[in-house]
Amino acid sequence: MQDQESKEVTNQPEAEQPGAAAAEAPAAETISTGGPNLEEQLSATEAKLAEMHDAFMRAKADAENIRRRAQEDVSKAHKFAIESFAEAMVPVRDSLEMALKVESQTVEAIREGVEMTLKQLTSAFEKNRLIEVMPQPGEKLDPNKHQAVAVVPSEQDPNTVVTVLQKGYMIADRLLRPAIVTAAAPK
Template sequence: MQDTEKQMENEQPIHVDGETAAVATEPTPEDKLAAAELKAAELQDAFLRAKADAENVRRRAQEDIGRAHKFAIEGFAESLLAVKDSLEMALKIETPSVEALKEGVDMTLKQLSSAFEKNKLLEINPQAGDKLDPMKHQAISTVPAEQEANTVVAVLQKGYTISDRLLRPALVTVAQAK
């Protein structure tokens, strides 16, 4: 009983609307510990959930990348099927004329060019007199010419870019310094 009396002496009465209400007691260390443990458990649970969510996002992204790699060439391959079909039909003709073969090859080249364009595979075909661009051209040799030094004289092989990335440089001969 003495403990209760001492506790009541330490407690401050709370006044509500002019009346004295129940006395608020300060939380004990045990209460504080229990509250901290509860908060720690909640934070641990939130952390584990966030970690699991992040792992799921990472796994899904990795699967998406795998699918993208697997099927990235699908559109390009699909556009090349018409080219293959045209070539096979040309080989089935028993007695082709030169004109028919030329017309067939021209149509097949147009199909191939269309497939390249559709899939952002673009030609690098510099013109004579263009300045040598080492990022797009590979100089095979230098030749005496009546034009400015380090300019393209002739294209030996076209180059190609795919989605603005160099796939193969154009092989060129370049004018040498006079």
């Protein structure tokens, strides 16, 4: 009779087989007796997965916010890079405008006003690390800071500065404009 039941059972689809549920039950009981059952493990794993997914999404959002803020900071830095220099230059302009408003000017007063304005300008340059490049005659020609526009015969050593035609300027360690010089010709 069991043979007949097993034949009938095998003719039915798996989900409909009466012995299928009974066969799974002992396996589940075996696992459940050795520790937490699979459903508990699955729900715990799903909870941990949801927690990790939430942490990942928060970290991703934080990274995106940091990237966006950094981009805004860079944009503002480019936009307002000369703000400090502009603040230092406004008083210089004010002094020049005031000098032009004076109706009866003497040469001495004009000279005094120009000297005071030059002091303001020099102070603004120093404050913003705008440094003069003013080589001395006889100084070795430095192609990183000097531009020789002519080579002239001289008693000095070759490739040294003979005269300075125009000062150069550096911003911190970067050359803004080289000093224009004449250099001593080789003998």
